[in-house]
Amino acid sequence: MTLLSLNNMKTDIGQYAVLHGVTLDIPEGGVFVLLGRNGAGKTTTLRSIMGLWTPTPGSVTFRGADITGLHTADIARKGIAYVPENMGIFGGLTVEENLILATDKGRFDQARLKRIYELFPALEQFWTKQAWSLSGGQKQMLAVARAIIEPRALILIDEPTKGLAPSIVAAMAEAFREISQNATILLVEQNFHFAKSIGRDMAVIDDGLVAHAGTMADFAADTELQERLLSLSA
Structure with missing residues (x-):
């Protein structure tokens, strides 16, 4: 079933046309990965879905x-969460306070909190620490935890592995696999090894358009297509 549909989505930022007509269907469940070169329009696609920028013309349809x-x-209240590239956490607040701000009623569902502890044990360990004192990987865990502290049908995540140590990237991959069993993840990622390890479906954004869409398994097996669309050989 289709969870999210983008139809001829065109987005301008100031005088610059960034998206030129993105059309894409995101199926329900699993991890859908947006790939592409720097500046291709991947982040703009996420921000347009989230209403931070408004596509004109074009449309975004969620659950019909x-x-x-x-x-x-x-848009967030309809069941969509967003983890931006800069993580968007509040450095002067504790881990607990950051998570409280992301709850709907200002209190935790204990079952969901327990699940977050299981996914990201460091957050329980540093529960009372201010967020600025966390490592880069721990800050990213906190950003993802804020997105799932309430039930969400769709989670948009932008470049979660950027600058992280390989051990943290591996832990993040395992967490995303677990999360995607109960929610759909739309992931922007430059680390192709990470993307292909967790992605079920994928699309390549190039110059503000969808250049290719299909299954991750098929794309990962086609090195010629990877080199042409992503310059992976370089």
């Missing part, structure tokens, strides 16, 4: 309802 032009907070 048009959410184009809605306020970001209203």
Whole structure:
């Protein structure tokens, strides 16, 4: 079943046209990966879905309802979470306070909190520490934990492995596999090894358009296509 549909989505940022007509269907469940060169429009696609920028023209449909032009907070209430590339955590607040801010009613569902502890044990260990004092990997764990502290149908995650140590990347991959059993993840990622290890479906964004879409297994097996669309041989 299709969870999210992007139809001819065009987004301008100031005087610059970034997306030129992105059309894409995101199926429900699993991890869907957006690949592409730097500046291709991947982050703009996520931000347009989340209502931070409004596509004109074009539309975004979530669970059959048009959410184009809605306020970001209203889009979030419909069951979409966003983990930006800069993580968006509050450095002066503790781990606990960061997570409380992401709850709907200002209190934790203990079952979900326990699940987060299981996924990211460091967050329980540093529960009362201010977020600025965490390592880069721990900050990324906190950013993802905020996105799943309430039930969400779709989680948009932008470049989660950037600058992280290999051991943290491996732990993040395992966490994403677990999370995607109960929610759909739309992931922007430059680390192709990481992307192909967890992605079920994929698309390549190139110059503001979808250059290719299909299964990750098929794309990972086609080195010529990878080299042409992503310059992986370089």
